[in-house]
Structure formats: structure tokens, C-alpha cells
Amino acid sequence: MAERSGPWPKRSLIGTLTEQEREELLKLGTKVEFPHKAALVRQGDPDNGALYILLDGYTKVTVDTADGNQTVLAIRSRGDLVGEFALLDGGPRTATVTAINTVVAIRIGRSAVNAYLADHPDAHAKVTASLLAKMRTSTERRVEARAWGARERIARLLCELVEQYGEPGDDGVVIALPLSQFELGGLAGAGEATTERVLNEFRHAGMIRTSWRRITVLDAAKLRGLWRGY
Structure with a gap:
């Protein structure tokens, strides 16, 4: 699959980085491809020490509830991070992320990510802001569901x-x-x-x-x- 080129979406984490921050981060990992319906990460699995930066394609973020149902939480696409929660706190995966068409991504290991964030405080702040934005959106969704x-x-x-x-x-x-x-x-x-x-x-x-x-x-x-x- 030929990955998409052109400007990164401004709303995405990668879109907020400077050109130098972006280039240094992307070259830390390995390019991988996931076919339609393949899982990048699975809810409950132990952290495998990696996150993914999406280069092309779309994924859906889902959670399995106690009653056996599945809920779709979010869509992630070009420029978004996947799997960073477990990578940063070392806990099990909190959700399943599944390709909803062919997905091309960069896989980066924990040690490389941690070293990068230590050397790039501005980029670290942007990653933190991205995490908080995801949490804020989740909270807003719960409020809207009631109101x-x-x-x-x-x-x-x-x-x-x-x-x-x-x-x-x-x-x-x-x-x-x-x-x-x-x-x-x-x-x-x-x-x-x-x-x-x-x-x-x-x-x-x-x-x-x-x-x-x-x-x-x-x-x-x-x-x-x-x-x-x-």
C-alpha cells in the first residue's frame, strides 16, 4: 500500500510537532502494515513496550464491557498515536485498536520513546497535551450521554x-x-x-x-x- 503524503492533520499529535521533532521521532521506529480487521493492540494484553504512529489508514478504538458488549470509543487516523497509555504507565492495554482498512504505521519501542521525550521537552509537553485531550473528549462524551x-x-x-x-x-x-x-x-x-x-x-x-x-x-x-x- 502506498502511504498518504502531504501535510499532517493539524489536530493530530504529529501535526503539532515541529519538522525536526517529527523527523527525529519517526526515524526511531520500524514501518509496519496491518490489513483490514487486524488488531494493533488488544484490551487486557500486557504492554509489549511499543506504541504506533499512524501514517495512513483508519483504526477504531473499542472496549469490551462486563456484559459482553463492545463499545466504540474513538477513531484514530494519520498522525495519531496508538498504544501510548500502556507504554507510558506500564499497565495492560485499556482498549482494542483495530484497523478498519489497511493501516500503515511506525512502531516505536518504549526505551526509544522515553529517550526521545527526555531529550525533547517541548515534544513531551505536546504528547501530554494529546493524552489530556483524549481524556477530555471521553469525559465530554459521558456528559453528553446523560444530558x-x-x-x-x-x-x-x-x-x-x-x-x-x-x-x-x-x-x-x-x-x-x-x-x-x-x-x-x-x-x-x-x-x-x-x-x-x-x-x-x-x-x-x-x-x-x-x-x-x-x-x-x-x-x-x-x-x-x-x-x-x-
């Missing part, structure tokens, strides 16, 4: 996905993520049947168009209005 209905949560999620992964289409913005309705609902904290009902409502209202694992947002302003209350 908002599924309709509002799914509308906000679609707007976020447009901002992060949207690509111009003929008559709207295509969310370039191969997500199922179950996975989309998991990100919004909604069940699959509820997600299907809400998406159907949005389709009839002319806000989105859907096909297999593909959503085109036709009217982002209307979607924003649903969760912003106007």
Missing part, C-alpha cells in the same frame, strides 16, 4: 466527522470513514436500532445521504442547529 438525546448526539458526531474527515463531494461533504451504523452509534453512545432510526430521519429531512459504510452530509448547517439549539 442530550440520541438525535442531538448523532448530529454533533456527524458534524465532528465532517470537520475531521470530510472530503468534498458532488453535492455535499463525504465522511471518508468506512463505518457501520453500529460503529457510528457506538461513537455517539446510541444503540444500532436508535442510530438507524435517527439516520433515517436525517435522510428524510435532506440533511444526509447514506450508502453502505458511507455518509454524505448535504446540509451541515441543519445538523449543527440540532445540537446547538437553533
Whole structure:
């Protein structure tokens, strides 16, 4: 697979590093490739002393709950770190990270990461900020699950996905993520049947168009209005 080139997403950890910080970090590891549905890390496994920097492709972060269900927590893509929690604290993996198409990544071992962070205090601060942002997002999701209905949560999620992964289409913005309705609902904290009902409502209202694992947002302003209350 030919990996993507061009600017790194500004929202990603790698996108926040300076060119020198980025080059020095990336050359510490080994390039690896994961096919669709392969797990980069698995929940509960002991730390194997490595993290991954995604160069291309998408992954989903999931956790298995006590009742045997699976919840989708986040999507990670180009420029994001995967597996840094266990690497930094030495504990078991807290989630499973699975490729949702072919993923190319750089695998870096713990000793190399620790040495790099010790030598680059500014980059260390950016890694810390990235971890805190992930924790903040997780907290916000839990608050929204209690305060908002599924309709509002799914509308906000679609707007976020447009901002992060949207690509111009003929008559709207295509969310370039191969997500199922179950996975989309998991990100919004909604069940699959509820997600299907809400998406159907949005389709009839002319806000989105859907096909297999593909959503085109036709009217982002209307979607924003649903969760912003106007």
C-alpha cells in the first residue's frame, strides 16, 4: 500500500510537532502494515513496550464491557498515536485498536520513546497535551450521554466527522470513514436500532445521504442547529 503524503492533520499529535521533532521521532521506529480487521493492540494484553504512529489508514478504538458488549470509543487516523497509555504507565492495554482498512504505521519501542521525550521537552509537553485531550473528549462524551438525546448526539458526531474527515463531494461533504451504523452509534453512545432510526430521519429531512459504510452530509448547517439549539 502506498502511504498518504502531504501535510499532517493539524489536530493530530504529529501535526503539532515541529519538522525536526517529527523527523527525529519517526526515524526511531520500524514501518509496519496491518490489513483490514487486524488488531494493533488488544484490551487486557500486557504492554509489549511499543506504541504506533499512524501514517495512513483508519483504526477504531473499542472496549469490551462486563456484559459482553463492545463499545466504540474513538477513531484514530494519520498522525495519531496508538498504544501510548500502556507504554507510558506500564499497565495492560485499556482498549482494542483495530484497523478498519489497511493501516500503515511506525512502531516505536518504549526505551526509544522515553529517550526521545527526555531529550525533547517541548515534544513531551505536546504528547501530554494529546493524552489530556483524549481524556477530555471521553469525559465530554459521558456528559453528553446523560444530558442530550440520541438525535442531538448523532448530529454533533456527524458534524465532528465532517470537520475531521470530510472530503468534498458532488453535492455535499463525504465522511471518508468506512463505518457501520453500529460503529457510528457506538461513537455517539446510541444503540444500532436508535442510530438507524435517527439516520433515517436525517435522510428524510435532506440533511444526509447514506450508502453502505458511507455518509454524505448535504446540509451541515441543519445538523449543527440540532445540537446547538437553533
